[in-house]
Amino acid sequence: MEDEPYGGMIVHGGNDISGNEVDSAARKEWIKQVTQVVFFINITKVGDYACTRASNLVDVDIPEGITIITKSSFGGCSSLKDIMFPKSLTSIGNYSFNECSNLGRVDLLHTNVEELGQQAFIYCTSLREMKVPNSLQRFGSSAFYGCSKLTPSDIGKCENDAVVAYLRSIQ
Template sequence: MKQVTNIVFLLNITKVGYCACLRASILVAVDIPEGITIIGKDSFGCCISLKSITFPKSLTYIGEYSFGYCSSLEEVDLLHTHVRELGTWAFAGCTSLREMKIPDSLQKFGGSVFTNCSKLFPSTIDIDDEIDEDDVTSEAIAYLRSRQ
């Protein structure tokens, strides 16, 4: 995977599978085509050069660690999607992430979804708290929506 620079998706697929592009360290941009509803666990984890992701309207779920530790990722725009849930650690370790646009359809974050995303949340929001996940989810979603 270290040599992967470009991704081409086959027609008629609905899911980006487990570890599909894990550790593709020189991958810079990904255009996920319409029809994909799920981005599976670890799909793009540790893609340290990834700066741009285009998501399809059809997207409903982003799995665990899907974009974890994509340290060059600065912005994520999900506004036009139908995402309902972000899995545990989905964007954890995205240390450059400063903007996250979320749709009204988003209802739930998994635990630690934004751990080590200090440019995204103010220190007053404890995004690492897994004790009461519902409170973390509602507070974080309210904060992100207030910035859109």
């Protein structure tokens, strides 16, 4: 048990982190130890880079009230397998879950998501299942690029309207 990383991260007020902090050596070492995320109540967004490169984070339960997951919030969380999304969620930003290579399933059916940002799930190489609600209207470019297990395997190269229609058809 001593060799296992353990650490928690508290997300509050959107937890926006500047680009300089994301690239600092101290943050890179600290974020590797994060195994859980606790969200304060009364926040409405997960800010830019909030959990970027938290490589030991396995699951995340995003609480009700959060409406936006912003740029690169969970990018590079290579151990992330399970995400619970709230009904209040309306937008997933650019690169939000890029390179989450263990993420196998995303279920947004019970949410109010209207928009998936560009490259939101790029290189999620284990992603096999994606469920989207009828509220989904906007879809960024290359949202599923490199998601070779998601059917059809070339989904990342398809026109946005075709991708949305396909994802709705498999619900």
